[in-house]
Amino acid sequence: xxxxxxxxxxxxxxxxxxxxxxxxxxxxxxxxxxRFAAIAKFHASQTAKMCADKAVLIFGGxxxxxxxxxxxxxxxxxxxxxGEGSANVQKIMIAEDALGYKLADxxxxxxxxxxxxxxxxxxxxxxxxxxxxxSSTRSLMASQPSP
Numbered sequence: 001x002x003x004x005x006x007x008x009x010x011x012x013x014x015x016x017x018x019x020x021x022x023x024x025x026x027x028x029x030x031x032x033x034x035r036f037a038a039i040a041k042f043h044a045s046q047t048a049k050m051c052a053d054k055a056v057l058i059f060g061g062x063x064x065x066x067x068x069x070x071x072x073x074x075x076x077x078x079x080x081x082x083g084e085g086s087a088n089v090q091k092i093m094i095a096e097d098a099l100g101y102k103l104a105d106x107x108x109x110x111x112x113x114x115x116x117x118x119x120x121x122x123x124x125x126x127x128x129x130x131x132x133x134x135s136s137t138r139s140l141m142a143s144q145p146s147p
Contacts, residue, residue: 004056005057005058006058007052008050008054008108009050009051009054009055012046012047012050012051013047013051015043015047016040016043016044019036019039019040019044020040020044022040023036023037023040028031032105033105034093034104034105035078035093035094035097035103035104036135038093038094038104039090039094041090042087042090042094044080045077045080045087045090046087048077048080049077049078049080050075051077052070052073052074052076053077055070055074056070056071056074061111067072087091101124106124111147
């Protein structure tokens with residue numbers, strides 16, 4: 001059903017947009033953002049690929065004609081998987097952070113935030129909470145004034 005495909009595409013696009021906006025907000029506020037930027041990039045590239053594939057199915061044989069931009073969109077959507085870090089690299093980074101192997105936000109860069117290796121009040125990841133950085137991001141965002 002074409003309406004179902006269009007609804008799935010709209011939901012995925014809005015979810016990708018929200019993830020990208022949150023990653024941009026974290027960057028703008030000089031907060032740790034590597035993990036969330038990886039999640040946003042991976043989801044947005046998956047969404048672009050999925051939407052381009054569904055559009056080709058909807059257009060059928062017309063998607064091969066040069067008069068319709070659908071064929072170009074599908075080719076460009078494939079580039080998101082190779083440009084600026086492949087989707088597999090993003091998945092590895094997200095999985096390592098979620099499993100607690102490596103902190104995705106371990107490189108603070110120019111944000112001059114605290115170094116968790118030197119701060120005694122911060123405990124290393126352990127325990128049942130799968131992603132403690134989610135709760136810390138939520139608490140940091142709650143302390144930020146809303147625009």
